Structures are given as C-alpha cells and as structure tokens.
Amino acid sequence: MKLEKVIAISGKPGLYEIISQSKSGVIVESLSDKKRFPVNSLHNISTLNDIAIYTYEEEVPLKAVFLSIFEKESGEKSINPKSSKNELTSYFGEVLPGFDEERVYASNIKKVLSWYNSLIDAKFDFSSIKEELEEESQEES
Missing domain, CATH: 2.30.30.730 (SH3 type barrels.)
Structure with missing residues (x-):
C-alpha cells in the first residue's frame, strides 16, 4: 500500500x-x-499524499509528519487523539516544531493522529515514506 x-x-x-x-x-x-x-x-x-500542515515557514507534507510521529513512537501508536487540547498541541509541537498554532486547530491534530493510528493498525510500511522523502530532497539539491 x-x-x-x-x-x-x-x-x-x-x-x-x-x-x-x-x-x-x-x-x-x-x-x-x-x-x-x-x-x-x-x-x-x-x-x-496531497495534504500538508502549516508551519510558520512553509507547508510540511503530511507524510513527513507521519514519519516524524513514527520515529518518535518507535513504530507504535501515538497518543490518544481524544486527549485534551493542551496535550495535543504539546505533542504536535514535539513532532512538528514550529507548526502554525493559529491555522492548525486541535481538530486537525486529532485527525492527523487518528489517521496515523489507522495506518499503524493497517500495518502500513513507513519506510516507503522515508525513501520518498529522501528521493525528493535529492531531486531538490
């Protein structure tokens, strides 16, 4: 997949x-x-693949955010998407430093974490994302 x-x-x-x-x-x-x-x-x-998350500098592809969560959690599920707003924004700040808190709402964070957990449940291969991101960065160089 x-x-x-x-x-x-x-x-x-x-x-x-x-x-x-x-x-x-x-x-x-x-x-x-x-x-x-x-x-x-x-x-x-x-x-x-077409979704991006706002930061103060640029838009970061959702796949990069997923990879960051995957690496932070060592391949396990993230925190519960139904956690409090403060917990969600604090956690998201760890996986995507500098995300635009005015344009990325708690509901967006819940959705991202829920999607990530769904991908973990479906045994998604996150190494393919890492390879894609490496290829893209080499093309830009």
Whole structure:
C-alpha cells in the first residue's frame, strides 16, 4: 500500500485505500474493516499524499509528519487523539516544531493522529515514506 492510494472521505470516518477505478469514480476498501464500496464524484476525497500542515515557514507534507510521529513512537501508536487540547498541541509541537498554532486547530491534530493510528493498525510500511522523502530532497539539491 502506498500513501498515494490512501484517502480520507469527508463525512466518513477512517481511511480507505483505492483498489481500482470505475467509469463513475473509484472503488475503495476500508483500512479498518476491509469493506469495499464505490466512491463517486459527489464525495469529497483527499489523498493523504496531497495534504500538508502549516508551519510558520512553509507547508510540511503530511507524510513527513507521519514519519516524524513514527520515529518518535518507535513504530507504535501515538497518543490518544481524544486527549485534551493542551496535550495535543504539546505533542504536535514535539513532532512538528514550529507548526502554525493559529491555522492548525486541535481538530486537525486529532485527525492527523487518528489517521496515523489507522495506518499503524493497517500495518502500513513507513519506510516507503522515508525513501520518498529522501528521493525528493535529492531531486531538490
């Protein structure tokens, strides 16, 4: 599974993997219960690979944030996404120093941590993210 194939669907909890494309949309499979269903153009979908988090200097790709959490937690789950706002912002400050506290809300942090924990449950291979980020930094050099 690659992060480019993992999506979030607005109004639906959890994460989904794109299995195939159809004429009217895509077929997805839930990472949690493995149920498959079609998603059409009426649904708002976001590919996790295309999401970035605001910092005071730039926007950091979500995959870099996931990798930072993965390394901080040594491959285990993060703190509970339902923790208090202060705990969430303090934790997020550790994994992404300098995140823009005015534009990154506690609800955004909850979502990121929830998605990360879902990826851990689905046995996602975070080494692929590390390789991608290294390739991107070499291309920029």
